[in-house]
Amino acid sequence: VNVFFVLSGLTVAASLARCRNSLDFIIARALRIFPGLIVCTIVIVASGLLLAECGVANYLKDARVLEYMVKTISLSTGAAELPGLFRHNPYPSVVNGSLWTLKFEFLCYLLLALMGSMRLLTPGMMAKLLPIGFVAAAAFLAYRHGGQPDQIEQFARFWLSFSFGVALFLFRDRIVLSWGVAVGLWAAMWFVLGTGLERTVAPIAIGYLAVVLGTVRLRWLRHATNKLDLSYGVYIYSWPISQAVLTAWPDVGTANLICLSALLAMGIAALSWRLVEKLSLNARKQVYDLVTVPLLQIRLSR
Known part of the structure; x- marks a missing residue:
């Protein structure tokens, strides 16, 4: 998860640099998250008609179906339940547990957009703000070390990871990417595992290594991923697919579960990219015009 937020900060900061303004950026981020998530939620709810143990009639009239859709699409939780679904699995009734980080991700987007609108995302300003943010986050996480992390602690960790990725983009001409530094980190x-510094050092060490690994030249892989982005689809579909496999095949075994779930998730992620995510991103200009033209007309009328 730390790597995910570091790489997200890096790529999303690059996206903000290409956008016309913060509104354009927020629209782009919303189109990246919500269309795929909405379709995924509908697919899972529809699949419940086949997998739920309570029967179709009881499933359809249960208030938890609508509650699941509202909670999932609003990003409020990743632990919402559907009636009669996955009750006997190792993680009983958890339909799509992976989604718990999405609310933190979108909050990071909003904060980045705010910083961009305030013109704080310059190397000069960030050279002052980032050390303050890192020290504050490190002190807070060290102080809260040892207990069960709450929502505030999780956001502190994720913002630290995300802002480190933003720094990697902003200072890309100055940061040296080397295996020696990666090994040192x-x-x-x-050295700090199990201490109050672990949640500060780990995102930096793991995130830096991920970026260094990204410099390895695998042209065939780069060519494939530039055409077909499976990352988000795998993220939102992998958990419910694993849960469904366990329901249909309780004795599947760990190795078979991982292989089968990965293959199914990548196949569905490819469909999600082609049929939903890519089309949504291509509609970005139209959505931006749809939002800004009325605002401009209201401003001119005044």
């Missing part, structure tokens, strides 16, 4: 991470 990993050594530091292992």
